[in-house]
Amino acid sequence: MVNEYKTLETNFKPKARLLLQLGDQLIRNEKIALSEIIKNSYDACAQNVEIIMNNIDNAESGEIIIIDDGFGMDIDTINDVWMEPGTNYKEEKNEPNFISQCKRRPIGEKGIGRFGVHKLGNDIELISKKVNSKEVHFAINWEDFDSSEYLSDKKIILEERKASFFMGEATGTYIRIKNLRKEWTKRDYRDLYRSAFALTSPFETKDNFKIKIETNLEDWQEGLLSLDDIKKYALWYFECNANQVKTDEGKEVSKITHFKYRFQPYVYMEKAESREITQDSDYIQKNPFIRREKDKESQLKGEDKFEDVPFQEIGEVEIKGYIFDFDRDTLNLSDISDSKGLRDFVKQNGGVRVYRDGMRIYDYGEEGNDWLGMDASRINAPTSKIANRNIIASVFLKGKESIGLREKTNREGFIENEIYDNFRDIVANIINKVNFPKNEDKDKFRIQYAKESDSDSDTLAVISNTKNKIRKYIVDEKNKNEVIDLIEKVEENYNSMKDIVLKSSGAGLAYSLVMHELEKMIDNLKNTVTHKKEFESIKELVLHLSKSIESIASLLNNDKIENTSLTKLVTKSLIFFQRRLKKHEIELIIQFDKEKELPTNCLNNLTVNALMNLIDNSVYWLKYNKHILKHRKILVDIIEKENILDVVIADTGLGFSISEDIAKLPFKTTKQEGMGKGLGLYFVDEIMKQNGGTFKIITNREYKKDLNLPEEFLNGATTILEFQKVEQ
Numbered sequence: 028m029v030n031e032y033k034t035l036e037t038n039f040k041p042k043a044r045l046l047l048q049l050g051d052q053l054i055r056n057e058k059i060a061l062s063e064i065i066k067n068s069y070d071a072c073a074q075n076v077e078i079i080m081n082n083i084d085n086a087e088s089g090e091i092i093i094i095d096d097g098f099g100m101d102i103d104t105i106n107d108v109w110m111e112p113g114t115n116y117k118e119e120k121n122e123p124n125f126i127s128q129c130k131r132r133p134i135g136e137k138g139i140g141r142f143g144v145h146k147l148g149n150d151i152e153l154i155s156k157k158v159n160s161k162e163v164h165f166a167i168n169w170e171d172f173d174s175s176e177y178l179s180d181k182k183i184i185l186e187e188r189k190a191s192f193f194m195g196e197a198t199g200t201y202i203r204i205k206n207l208r209k210e211w212t213k214r215d216y217r218d219l220y221r222s223a224f225a226l227t228s229p230f231e232t233k234d235n236f237k238i239k240i241e242t243n244l245e246d247w248q249e250g251l252l253s254l255d256d257i258k259k260y261a262l263w264y265f266e267c268n269a270n271q272v273k274t275d276e277g278k279e280v281s282k283i284t285h286f287k288y289r290f291q292p293y294v295y296m297e298k299a300e301s302r303e304i305t306q307d308s309d310y311i312q313k314n315p316f317i318r319r320e321k322d323k324e325s326q327l328k329g330e331d332k333f334e335d336v337p338f339q340e341i342g343e344v345e346i347k348g349y350i351f352d353f354d355r356d357t358l359n360l361s362d363i364s365d366s367k368g369l370r371d372f373v374k375q376n377g378g379v380r381v382y383r384d385g386m387r388i389y390d391y392g393e394e395g396n397d398w399l400g401m402d403a404s405r406i407n408a409p410t411s412k413i414a415n416r417n418i419i420a421s422v423f424l425k426g427k428e429s430i431g432l433r434e435k436t437n438r439e440g441f442i443e444n445e446i447y448d449n450f451r452d453i454v455a456n457i458i459n460k461v462n463f464p465k466n467e468d469k470d471k472f473r474i475q476y477a478k479e480s481d482s483d484s485d486t487l488a489v490i491s492n493t494k495n496k497i498r499k500y501i502v503d504e505k506n507k508n509e510v511i512d513l514i515e516k517v518e519e520n521y522n523s524m525k526d527i528v529l530k531s532s533g534a535g536l537a538y539s540l541v542m543h544e545l546e547k548m549i550d551n552l553k554n555t556v557t558h559k560k561e562f563e564s565i566k567e568l569v570l571h572l573s574k575s576i577e578s579i580a581s582l583l584n585n586d587k588i589e590n591t592s593l594t595k596l597v598t599k600s601l602i603f604f605q606r607r608l609k610k611h612e613i614e615l616i617i618q619f620d621k622e623k624e625l626p627t628n629c630l631n632n633l634t635v636n637a638l639m640n641l642i643d644n645s646v647y648w649l650k651y652n653k654h655i656l657k658h659r660k661i662l663v664d665i666i667e668k669e670n671i672l673d674v675v676i677a678d679t680g681l682g683f684s685i686s687e688d689i690a691k692l693p694f695k696t697t698k699q700e701g702m703g704k705g706l707g708l709y710f711v712d713e714i715m716k717q718n719g720g721t722f723k724i725i726t727n728r729e730y731k732k733d734l735n736l737p738e739e740f741l742n743g744a745t746t747i748l749e750f751q752k753v754e755q
Contacts, residue, residue, distance in 0.1 A: 057209055058219045060146035064093055064202065065223050069236055071097030072129035073199065078223070080242040083211040091147055091204040098128075099198040101160035102187050105153075110183070129234050132389055145169040148204035155200040156193035163187055170206075213247045220251050221368045225375030229258055230347060230421045233385030250364030257372055260363055261349035261419075263468070264289045265461045268345045269317050269453060271338040280654060281317040281335035281453075284343075288461060290468040293361035299472040304464055313681040317456045318651065333651050336452045342428020344453050348379070348420025350413060350465060357472075378415040379454065381440075384426040390439050391422075398440070399455050411466050413458065422454055467689055490514060588718070593625045593665060593672055593750060600638035601663065604646065608661070613649055618664035625665060625672055627750040629718040634748075637714045637722075638674070640707040641746050645678040648744065652681055658739055666734065667752070674748040677731070677740045687724040711748075721749040 061078070068076040073095035083089040100109065144151055149169045156162040165185045192201055220240050227238055242248060258264070268285035286306040292299035304310055317336045338344070351373055352358075358366055379399060380392030390396050397403060397415060405412040424432065431446035441447045494514050501507040598621055608615050642661065649659040658679050666673040683690060691712045708722075715722040725731060725745040736745065 057147055057211065058215055058222070060144075061091070061093075061219055062222055064144065065226070065238065068093070068095035068097050068200070069131065069226065070133045071095065071099070071200070072131065072234075073097030074235060075237045075239070078238070078240045080211070080216065080240070080244075082244075083207065083216070083242065084244060086207040086210045089205075089207045089211070091207070093202045093204075094199065096197070096199040099157040099160075099193070099200055100155040100163065101157040102163045102185055104157070105155065105163055105165070105185055110185075129386075131234055131387065144202060144204065146208065148207040150205040152203040153200070154192045156190060156198050158196075158198050161187040162190040162193055213244075216242060216244075216247050217251060220248075221365075221371045224252070224368070225372045227254060227372075228376060228421075229254060229349060229419060232382050232387065232421070234387050252363075252365050252368045252372070256363075257369065258349060260293075260351070260361060260369055262290065262293070262352050262357075263350035263461075263465050264291070264348070265350070266345075266347045267457050267460070268343060269338075269457060270343040271335070274655070278654070279335075281338055283311060283315040283317070283457075283460070286311050286315075286460075288464055290464070292472065293357075295360040295362070296472055296475075298475045299468075302468070310464065310684045311460075313684040314652075316652075316655075317453055319452050319456070333653075335654070336456065337449050338453070339449075340429065340431025340446050341450050341453070342425050344450070344457070345423040346379075346420060346454065346457055347423075348418055348461070350418050350461075352469065353417065360472075373419060374416060376419045377417070379418065379420045379422060379458070381422045381424070383424045383429060383432075385423075388434065388440065396440075399451065399458065401458070411462075413462055413465070420458075463685075467685070470692070588628055588630055590626055590628055590753060591631050593627045593629075593674065594619065594621060594623060596629075596631060596634050597638060597663060597665060597674060600635045600642065603639060604642055607646065611646065611650055611653075612659065613646060614658075614660040616660055616662040618662060625667060626753045627672055627718075628753055629720070629750060630714065633714045634718060637711040637748065638676070640711055641676045641748075644707060645676065645680065645744060648680045649678055656680065660739070662736065662740055664734075670752050672750045672752050674750070675734055675736075675745065676748075677734075677736055677745040678743040679739050680743045682742055682744050683724060683726055687726070690724055691722070711746075715748055719751055721747075723747040723749065 065076055065078070076093065076095040076097075079090075079092040079094075081090050081092075083091065144153075145167075151167040151169065152164075153166075154162060154164050163185060165183055167183060193199055223238050223240060226236060228235055252260075265288045266285070267283055267287075269281070269283050271279050271281050272284060273279055283306060286304070288304040289301070290303075291301050306312070306315065318333045319336055321332060321334050351369070353370060353373075363369060376392075378392035378394075378396070379401075381388040391398055401412065401418075402414055405414050431444075432441045432450060433444075434440070435442055441450070494511055497507060497510050497514065501510065597619070601615070601617075604615070642663075645661050649656065649661070653659065656679065660679045662675070662677045664675040664677075666675060691708050708724075712722045723746065725734075725747060728741050731741050731745055734745070734747075
């Protein structure tokens, strides 16, 4: 019987049209196709890529030209890779930790760029040249592949030739696409421009990537942003260099060596003034140091609370950055023509990147890598902290100096050791230095243009104006009185709520201050007993601890305005600081007569809170600047005038680096990150208003001389609490 079943050895025989079908399936539209070709140029280490799109609104006469100066390809690469769909050439490069020869992380999508070429048009010409290789040329008409013939039957001629495009040492790839497969719209072009432009950077580095896209359809380009526009629409620019340097006395300190901060208001912010801060400005001169709080263990050992952040094995740190505000009301004050383009650019480039010798260190500045904790810190202060999405910044390091910063084997940034922690603290410290003046400027223009205010005066003024309008415009007396009664109830509740918040918050600040001191005293007492020190030392600690606990208990009692001795209140506030001042070698000078009764009417407990806050501020800054201050002293005086009693608190520190008005606003602090919320001086001001007095910050040297302050106090911080004098 004859066998009716056949057995054949065969293989797949793809039709020529398969390439066209693959391209259509893999690449959704022409914009993505061209984006993939641009990404291929980036992955080929090009520094420049130019896209020329002429007459693209007409498929028949339009053309798209892409030219880059990347590595290029030789004839073997084109034959073995470009002409071989599915090759594993990019397999290694698509590993998440791969970094290219030019220190870039590949962004192309697994070699689909070649399909993007035929997605754009049917007639393709490609010229490429690799270093030490001949120029290669070939042409394809994709319409030849739209047939029933097999793919293997379609022959393409690759030819090496004498260089006619990439002359001399030039390398790169040239692609010309004609007979377009679709007609582009103005929206298509603008979307492509925005997405491609977002791959560029405003900073010059060795791996910098510049994209130039142009068309002869001039009206399609109107209003699109350039790199200069991006810089222009950043409200804030800063640059800073920091290092460890020697003082005139030969001591090494970590400090800012160069600083520039610039606020440039938008064109319609006519009321806002531009300003520039440099290293010669008071803001930097009075606190140029890169410092941090020591760990709790070191503090318990009696060491200084602050330390310079070491620059050893890091070297000089340079940082440049642009900061943006994407609030709609803010952008409305600009003449920006393409707000979407601005947002897209900052979204793509946002964060703080790191470069060493001009080469990018990954993964810093990538989406999701909040290495400085900027996004995390915004949770508790969303309007006052800088987010990664609002900043484009780059940190520059020198390779020979930063040997302590070693890259991980998986190329995911630096090994997180002690030196890396120092580096991160340095950068965070600099960002914090920039953040404070940025918030000052932001608050100013928001008050002017968004009608925001940090004080209650505007709120009470609105209530008063509303009552006046009601009296003027409501004719019916019954209705008028009824509405005014309701408004006055609102006013009463507002004042009551404000009083509650003031008292609880003020007490909370004092409680926090004293509890911190009590914890240290208890720990010190334990150590004194453990080491069997003399009875007098133990007795002194216990007595001081007892007095402090009694005092804090009294501060939490209900408070009301009553006649009291201002001398006793000032003396009471100093009890908390006796041991602390002694420990930190800060001399306290009391110039008033403790025995003299000086009566006034005030909120007793809140007034003590106010005094404690001012003294605590002086202690903080004297400790912070201990390494550069020859003398650390605090002076407290009570000056008796005809109808006024002035409590003067002065120190030998570096003084206020910000204006009096700003210093009194809530949440404004120049202290180290996490060391204060900026409420202390605000509450002092509010407490003095309730006392019927005034809180003054004195910066004028002549005024300080009139207060009979010694010469060594004339450059320090000086504050005055002004009370009404009551006759005995």
